[in-house]
Amino acid sequence: MGRHISSSTIDAVSSSINIVSLVSEYVHIDKRGANYWGCCPFHNEKTPSFSVNPDKNMFYCFGCNKGGGVIQFYMDIENVPFADAVEQLARKNAIEIIYDDSFTKEEDEEYARAKQLKNDMLDLYKRTAALFRYFLNETEQGKPVLDYLARRGVSPEIAESFGLGFAPDDRRWLKKFLLQKNYSNDFLAQSGLFSKNYPDIAFFSNRLMFPICNRNGEVVAFGGRILEGDGPKYLNSGDLPQYKKTDTLYAFHLAKNQINKRKTVILCEGYMDAIAYHQAGLNYAVATCGTSLTEEHVHMLKPLADTFLLSFDGDEAGQKATFRAVLMCRKAGATVKIVNIAGFNSGDKPKPKDPADVLLNFGAETLTSIVDNSIIDSDYLLSRLAKKYPIDTPDGKTKASLEFFPYIDVLQSDIQKESCLEQLCNTFGLSLKAVRSDFNRRDAAQKRTVPDGHASESLAPDNPDIKKNAELRAMLAVVSNMEYFTKMRSKLSPEDFEDPAAKELFYALEECFREDAVSLDAILAKCGNEKLRNMVSETVSSGEFAINSQETTPKIIEDSIAFVHRNSLKRKRDRLMNKIRQCSGRTLEEQQELRNMQYEKMAIDNELNVKDVTE
């Protein structure tokens, strides 16, 4: 049965853990004035509205209104319930957990069981990793593996910090050992450490073992590399109660602080690649674990890093993976560069295949300089296309363009898009006009056929069809009468808009006002979406929202602002109601939160002037 955590433990966790250092593990924040600021990890944004207040030990986002103390932050970022957040934070910070003697209700049992299973698995994996380390370092069997590591240039210190080990050749040994330690057959059968069909036989044997850790450095899974004999070169754990490969990155726990500090990450595909980078002092490298890069991986890294350096294999599969990863990282708004090991001039020596090769044969300085000279993705993609297709035939030009267009699609600014189209033209000797019309035609055709996915709006590379809804009409009214934008700005913020096109117009106007360059052209230049540009031009020239009266603030503007504000409040109220419904109020902290939320809802209700009909 699960147990109640005492309020003294909750107090200790929320007051003794520093919010700045906790948040810094997940988000890059900079000190500005008394507070720290960064881009919010809970909603998509380009300008920081996420603040951390060290005095009050709390965070607050002015964009999405999320806020709270360390426990709330941990719950939201790790997506765990209150009790788990307290326990995990306490464990991480060596705070003793005291339980009240009261037990939770029966419906909690299932949940408590799942949690217990996960904790038991973590213990088992920790113990198994220690066994593998022992076999590597303390036994005869481990000697050839230590030799191999030395030959590959892996220092004992690095092997130690990565917890490398060796799974012994005897495939029955591990089971016997663990049964002696009072683990049950049932439990071990679920552990992923044994063959599914032959539960006495170890899954990993006679392999160099790479423990895979979660972001707290707890071992959650293994990868194993074969050194001799038959079998796949690498074996990896499948998904487990404590491990999902699509949201785990190898070496993340070792690299996260450096990634945050440099706002840069090196992304590679193999355990040995990541280790080589760390060995060379480039300790901001992480690797995917036997899977290709996923959006979850990118979302894990994006709050810490602006720049993604991709270091994948130079072969055909690696190039495909690189292209996929470029699109994914660009879509998330990152700057992307390619670590070009294949392009390294090795002189008389054979060309290195991977970072470990470079490190071993040319040294850490060379590997560092290759990383420092990473190529911006557009240059890399175009030079690859120029090699792949004949530059001087119409067919080659067309194919290359078509292959390059998806990259232009995911770029986030019009200026970037334009300059990459120009680059394409220069590389293949094409006219900008022809390429642009090809691109737009294909763009339009694609927008009609591709159904609108569930991707969040600011991650979507292109905007769906624009509907002239009430929000957009409100913005168009202001664009038609720009002198009233300051009025609107004093009442509304971009987050008050739900419609992406209306939001884009709001941003465009705001940028123009900030740059003190307010004109229709300037606004149009800032709209990325062609259909929106057309609609703005059309609306303004048609005089649909022209104002003739002498009122100080014309009714149409007043109404527009009021409408958007009201809708925004309603959405906020809905979100709040949801949270209130989900809040169990089981702990003191939750009760306090519940009161705060109810108070906030009352304030909104007052403003909306609606009666509370739900309770």
Ligand SMILES: [Zn+2]
């Ligand atoms: Zn936010």
